[in-house]
Amino acid sequence: MRDSGTVMKRAVQERTLRTRRKIAEGAIKVLASRGVSGLTHRAVAHAGGVSLAATTYHFGTKQDILAETSRTLMEGYLDAFRRLQQRLRANEETEIRSLDDLVVRVAATALGRERTRSLAWCELMLHGGRNSEGRAMAQRWYSELDAIWAGIADAFPGASSLRPGAAIDITVGFTVLLHPLMLDQETVFDLLYGRVGLDQLPAIEALAAKGRLPRAPSLEALRPRQLETRNRLIEAAIDVLVADGAAAVSHASIAERAGMVRSGPSYYFPTISSLLEAAQTTMFERAKARYREGIGAVAVADMDRARLVDLTTTIFFRELLEFARENVGYYSVWMGAAQDAELRGAVSSALLDQQNAWMRRLAAISAGGAVVAGAPLQLQALFVGKLIRGTVAQLDTTNLSHSRQDFAAAIGKSIAEPG
Structure with a gap:
């Protein structure tokens, strides 16, 4: 009887674990397609192939x-990195021989084979900037990743x-910046290797x-009162983006x-995509104005590597300390473009504008050397990745330093030596 009871207990435990795994996998699919705000018990149950009663039995709240x-997700990622570390120590890994290689491989995998899980991870990280529970979760993520990547680097x-x-940070930046572009893996490798x-x-x-x-309606056709209303709607959209995605x-x-x-916003923005695009454009123009103000403090003729x-x-610290809230909203739209094709034009335009800005900065300090292929994108990825880490995990003084x-x-x- 005792053996029979043990077997039954083990069967129940295994069934419970299988159900919880299905629920987690369903949540990953929902996060990747609808974001945190679209995650409900019913949506997770449908995506995970379990009953609604099962999700509410095992997880009382959305936060659970x-x-x-x-x-x-963390266990899966860390387990993969630990296996890589073991292969490196045993000299069994032939394709990844440096941190630069690791960045490219992990980013390419996130943008390709593991796209769904990666999108879910990005949504979780951005969610981390919205409340104390999310920030604690993000801090655990980054703490674990820092420790294991340090071990890999030693190998x-x-x-x-x-x-x-x-x-x-560069890997996270690449992943966030490039997700909306829907690139095939070969193109991703070509892009990341320059x-x-x-x-x-x-x-x-x-x-x-x-x-x-x-976009219609033309702003020139709007009366001052209408323009004021349109701007109020954009600011309201930014507030919602920051709060909920x-x-x-x-x-x-x-x-x-x-x-x-209720019908008011549709007059100015017939579709949600057009409203999100307007919000994204507004936030990008604000950020661009802030960057120009910072860079403009030094004349082009006086720009050198140390000043850049x-x-x-300085610009990074200001974005992190003064505009973290708006950056959460900005990158929420950016990730939204990974699910909404109508947003990809605005995101692609912003991405190319940022690339050109980095190229101009690097060219100004080249002193006869050439800008290394792929360097502007990597610098942008570093900036964005560090900004996301600082926003969602609240950098301590060591990381800030x-x-x-x-x-x-x-x-x-980023600059090749002359000759």
């Missing part, structure tokens, strides 16, 4: 589901100019051109936030 999903032959933490530039991809240039087209933006939620009748490092670090060092290393390797 998020915590379990985060744990599932590589020779020293790297990248700190393991900076390598993680064999091709974003501006050389016809599909991306076509998307960017589409994103630059004027792109999936929470609806005509109803914006009307309530802006103090309008200082300015980049590394910021200038990381930007200096990345800018230093």
